[in-house]
Amino acid sequence: MNRLPFAIALVHRPVVDRRGDLVTTAVTNLDVHDIARTARTYGVDRFYIVTPVQEQLTLVERILDHWHQGHGAEYNPHRGEALGLVRVTASLQDALADWGQEVGMEPLPVLTGAKARDGLSYGACRELLKTRHLMLVLGTGWGLAPSLFANGWPVLESIRGSSDYNHLPVRAAAAIMLDRLLAAGAGEK
């Protein structure tokens, strides 16, 4: 597909917990690995891990080192290749600023959530990819905080499975969204 460079961000703050309270979630090794591998498979150009917690930021750097120079690099070079997409920033604003500097244009954040019933359609988002530098923003915990949705940024339509149950792991949601947006022949499937 003919598109501009595209980034994703996994946000650990501001997000909400199951009661809807504002929280900071912990970065998990698994989210970093799973989403990086999926992002690499779909040709995503950058994967931002957003966390304001210095210890968590350091944890991610340690993970990256392990797979880039450590035993991991020897054991499984594919991991290092995927993790090469990863950057860590203290805020979504920092991620957007970094990505904007990288592409030399102001990027457009596209928010995601399980409740966005009448959001931006996947087809419309695929069209946007041709003219804008998008950053797909995924929330951990029970989703991105309401404050982010107050910015007037586009919101991708929620994934509807085929049941009323809608509690996808963020790792699965990321995979489904990237497949719908970026797979070879996406839109014709």
Add this chain to the structure above:
Amino acid sequence: MNRLPFAIALVHRPVVDRRGDLVTTAVTNLDVHDIARTARTYGVDRFYIVTPVQEQLTLVERILDHWHQGHGAEYNPHRGEALGLVRVTASLQDALADWGQEVGMEPLPVLTGAKARDGLSYGACRELLKTRHLMLVLGTGWGLAPSLFANGWPVLESIRGSSDYNHLPVRAAAAIMLDRLLAAGAGEK
């Protein structure tokens, strides 16, 4: 979508490791949770965990108990709802026999793998769902063992992202496959 009951199976033996050697992989708590939640979201009727290792089988039963009757049930009922789809069997044959008994017809296994370039298309598989009781078979480790592919069962075309890199976590592959096969409006997207 108008379809017959549909099951998936996550196989821990026979699978291969990165050298292609036959191995038995460990059941991970995460695979069980992630794939159960995704399966529940897409209305999958049954999720089989296939492992010949008694200890692993016991582990899964403990996980299920925790979320059905344990603290988990109180903390997050949605998990128990998803895990209600899970069954554990010692072999894929046992899973097929159990599913066949459940639906009163011989089920058709559909194998999956990262290398099945010219396999069954998603469109053809959606058609099959209307007339056969399918069981989508996913491999852990580095994929299902060659012996399984010698059975003449259909093989679903591999997921092509938009790069030459193809190392999706099985959790992500499962999510993408279920979305392509079962999402509301799948095939028109």
